[in-house]
Amino acid sequence: MNPFSPIGFLSGIGPVFQKKLQNLGITTLQDLLFYFPFRYEDFSNISPIAQIKVNQKCCVAGKIIGLEQSRSWKKRMSIVEALIEDESGPARVVWFNQPFLARSLKKGDLLCLAGKVQAGKNGLFFSSPVFEKIYSLSELKHTGRLVPVYNEVAGISSRWLRYIIKPLLAETAGQMPEILPEEILKSNDFLPIGRALEQIHFPLSLAMAGKAKERLAFEELFLIELAVLQARLKVNQQSSPAIPVNVDLMQRFVGRLPFRLTDSQRKCVWQILKDIEKSAPMSRLLEGDVGSGKTVVAIMACLNVIKAGYQTVIMAPTEILAKQHFIEAAKLLQPFKIKIALLTGKEDQIISKKLGYHTARGFKPETIEISRSKILEKTLSGEIELLIGTHALIQGKVKFARPGLAVVDEQHRFGIGQRAKLASQRNNVRTGVGQSSDKPNSRCQTSVRLVSDTSLTPIPHLLSMTATPIPRTLALTVYGDLDLSLLDQMPKGRKQIITEVVASGQRNRVYGFVRKEVKKGRRVFVICPRIDPRPACEDPSRAKSPWGEAKAVKAEYEKLSREVFPDLKVGMMHGKLKVKEKEKIMADFKSGKIQILVSTSVVEVGVDVSDATIMLIEGADRFGLAQLHQFRGRVGRSKWQSYCFLFFDSPAQKTNQRLKAMMRAKNGFELAEMDLEIRGPGSLWGSKQWGLPDLAMANLKNLALVEKTRQAAKEILLADPLLKGHILLQNRVKTFEKKLHLE
Ligand code: ADP
Ligand code: MG
Numbered sequence: 054m055n056p057f058s059p060i061g062f063l064s065g066i067g068p069v070f071q072k073k074l075q076n077l078g079i080t081t082l083q084d085l086l087f088y089f090p091f092r093y094e095d096f097s098n099i100s101p102i103a104q105i106k107v108n109q110k111c112c113v114a115g116k117i118i119g120l121e122q123s124r125s126w127k128k129r130m131s132i133v134e135a136l137i138e139d140e141s142g143p144a145r146v147v148w149f150n151q152p153f154l155a156r157s158l159k160k161g162d163l164l165c166l167a168g169k170v171q172a173g174k175n176g177l178f179f180s181s182p183v184f185e186k187i188y189s190l191s192e193l194k195h196t197g198r199l200v201p202v203y204n205e206v207a208g209i210s211s212r213w214l215r216y217i218i219k220p221l222l223a224e225t226a227g228q229m230p231e232i233l234p235e236e237i238l239k240s241n242d243f244l245p246i247g248r249a250l251e252q253i254h255f256p257l258s259l260a261m262a263g264k265a266k267e268r269l270a271f272e273e274l275f276l277i278e279l280a281v282l283q284a285r286l287k288v289n290q291q292s293s294p295a296i297p298v299n300v301d302l303m304q305r306f307v308g309r310l311p312f313r314l315t316d317s318q319r320k321c322v323w324q325i326l327k328d329i330e331k332s333a334p335m336s337r338l339l340e341g342d343v344g345s346g347k348t349v350v351a352i353m354a355c356l357n358v359i360k361a362g363y364q365t366v367i368m369a370p371t372e373i374l375a376k377q378h379f380i381e382a383a384k385l386l387q388p389f390k391i392k393i394a395l396l397t398g399k400e401d402q403i404i405s406k407k408l409g410y411h412t413a414r415g416f417k418p419e420t421i422e423i424s425r426s427k428i429l430e431k432t433l434s435g436e437i438e439l440l441i442g443t444h445a446l447i448q449g450k451v452k453f454a455r456p457g458l459a460v461v462d463e464q465h466r467f468g469i470g471q472r473a474k475l476a477s478q479r480n481n482v483r484t485g486v487g488q489s490s491d492k493p494n495s496r497c498q499t500s501v502r503l504v505s506d507t508s509l510t511p512i513p514h515l516l517s518m519t520a521t522p523i524p525r526t527l528a529l530t531v532y533g534d535l536d537l538s539l540l541d542q543m544p545k546g547r548k549q550i551i552t553e554v555v556a557s558g559q560r561n562r563v564y565g566f567v568r569k570e571v572k573k574g575r576r577v578f579v580i581c582p583r584i585d586p587r588p589a590c591e592d593p594s595r596a597k598s599p600w601g602e603a604k605a606v607k608a609e610y611e612k613l614s615r616e617v618f619p620d621l622k623v624g625m626m627h628g629k630l631k632v633k634e635k636e637k638i639m640a641d642f643k644s645g646k647i648q649i650l651v652s653t654s655v656v657e658v659g660v661d662v663s664d665a666t667i668m669l670i671e672g673a674d675r676f677g678l679a680q681l682h683q684f685r686g687r688v689g690r691s692k693w694q695s696y697c698f699l700f701f702d703s704p705a706q707k708t709n710q711r712l713k714a715m716m717r718a719k720n721g722f723e724l725a726e727m728d729l730e731i732r733g734p735g736s737l738w739g740s741k742q743w744g745l746p747d748l749a750m751a752n753l754k755n756l757a758l759v760e761k762t763r764q765a766a767k768e769i770l771l772a773d774p775l776l777k778g779h780i781l782l783q784n785r786v787k788t789f790e791k792k793l794h795l796e
Pocket of ligand 2: 348
């Protein structure tokens with residue numbers, strides 16, 4: 054038996070448990086050894102029985118001197134009662150409803166037990182304590198030591214895990230190959246792997262557990278760094294068309310814009326154009342607050358690529374956004390006579406006619422509707438120069454004649470489900486990573502590199518865009534294979550949005566203000582955390598929540614449309630509506646047919662309604678700061694003063710801290726860092742989806758550690774990119790990659 058044997062090798066693990074463990078991603082003994090506890094129960098102090106105190110958690114060891122089984126006749130419950138004794142005296146122990154104990158225990162057995170001491174009619178006693186028979190003290194698993202507590206999921210208890218892992222450690226921990234290079238172990242004074250595993254599960258002291266965690270956290274982050282940096286190296290071995298910057302063209306484009314690009318936009322466009330000039334494929338993430346103007350940056354890059362004779366594609370997470378990009382692109386590129394097509398789930402359109410130049414208000418592009426198959430045909434023939442769409446783009450058999458640039462907007466919205474789809478669509482899509490693409494874990498970005506029919510053809514450059522602010526530690530880990538461009542400046546003329554926390558007594562004043570603004574022609578968003586008002590019993594997590602019931606969209610809509618604003622036009626929007634319905638509602642909201650839109654967080658990304666000046670957020674404490682900031686970014690897109698009103702369900706103290714941050718922060722980046730600080734890494738968007746191991750997750754707060762691991766990974770790859778001299782390490786990177794769901 055060695056660490057790589059399948060878990061079925063263990064005698065205690067039959068098919069049922071194998072299945073359960075598999076659900077946790079555990080298939081080998083090694084996986085089991087790397088399933089770490091998240092805390093410890095401290096039963097390390099075995100106290101003399103005479104010293105136990107009521108209501109305290111105590112651990113004692115003694116011999117069974119009396120044992121009997123009875124049945125409570127009220128509830129017909131089994132009761133096993135024992136008397137155990139050490140040198141200092143006896144104690145009573147009672148177990149309820151565990152009749153089998155009467156058979157497995159006998160007088161004379163040595164027991165170690167731990168639990169809360171209670172006071173009864175006949176003095177102090179332990180009630181259903183954790184216990185185990187003592188064979189030797191070093192074999193204690195559940196008592197008499199620091200006891201590991203694991204996440205109990207999928208019908209697997211901590212007790213069972215301890216029972217399995219303890220002997221497993223004794224047998225295999227010593228055989229665990231050391232994957233960290235000698236120098237790293239030495240310079241950081243890390244525990245060797247076997248010792249670290251032993252000490253993280255069954256530590257001698259909390260200090261030793263800490264030392265074990267330190268090493269294992271380093272290891273997890275190190276593996277992430279190696280995985281992303283190697284992915285990058287692999288992409289760099291491919292080639293993309295090297296497209297020179299057409300300065301004249303770019304100047305003409307900028308000259309025709311109805312606004313002046315911000316310095317930040319200029320800087321980012323330049324970084325992108327410079328990347329595209331090289332034959333090494335670009336892998337860049339353009340990060341900028343809502344409204345910072347990412348689209349125009351992407352469109353400039355597309356234009357440059359198109360005029361060099363290549364095709365481009367922009368992929369958006371929703372149909373509304375795809376359509377918005379389509380309209381924006383048609384508008385901005387109108388003078389350049391570019392063939393743009395929209396390909397979404399249901400609608401297939403192509404624009405090739407000349408278009409009038411309008412402002413965003415009331416603009417309607419002239420379109421020719423053609424069938425989906427025509428679009429595919431025209432894409433394959435190279436006639437369509439800019440294809441815009443949703444993930445329909447990667448679901449169908451979209452193939453390009455000469456792909457030059459792929460843009461993925463709001464890329465964090467492509468969740469785990471889509472990623473799985475991407476992986477299965479790989480043959481259609483022809484990922485850019487060529488031969489290596491059948492690797493199960495190449496990332497989403499590489500999956501959308503659409504390449505033409507022969508796999509030797511160059512892959513397109515890749516630009517990802519996101520309004521999700523990414524803290525530095527994330528940029529260095531999960532996004533670590535992307536170069537970053539920051540749009541950290543807002544277009545001129547945007548007024549600061551006035552943000553106000555509304556005390557519960559002030560609701561009517563705010564509603565009065567809302568009415569006045571609407572009468573002036575402005576629009577209002579009301580964001581609620583949930584759709585249906587569900588009874589608490591259906592949702593146990595909520596029932597326990599001290600916050601009470603979250604405002605639900607439907608209830609809020611009823612209230613606002615009937616009681617508060619019966620004279621105004623109130624609409625409702627949530628994720629369960631059909632695409633067509635959503636689009637209709639958004640269109641009505643833009644045009645003013647709807648004046649107040651009650652919505653869930655579906656409006657969070659990208660949607661542009663310039664007359665909207667009020668963002669009212671219910672249950673604001675349920676959203677992260679960065680998310681609140683994004684909601685706020687939905688308003689303030691015009692010359693009018695805009696407002697953001699925050700209503701809080703809970704009066705918790707953290708609220709205050711969060712709010713101050715919300716008022717103070719200049720941009721989303723700052724807020725993301727603060728979110729990380731205040732709420733911890735669990736608050737990061739989609740963080741659960743990445744499948745990061747727990748220690749790595751917990752250490753996303755630790756910038757110094759992240760930088761250290763990245764540096765170490767860079768150094769080792771610089772000397773040995775394929776880790777040929779570190780075979781074991783390379784193998785671990787590979788198995789590790791399979792478990793990560795990096796976006
Ligand atoms: P986001 O970064 O959120 O995707 P958009 O690209 O949708 O932002 O831009 C938001 C709005 O700002 C659009 O209407 C766009 O035309 C406009 N815009 C972009 N850049 C500028 C600029 N430099 N000056 C003024 N308006 C701009
Ligand atoms: Mg956008």
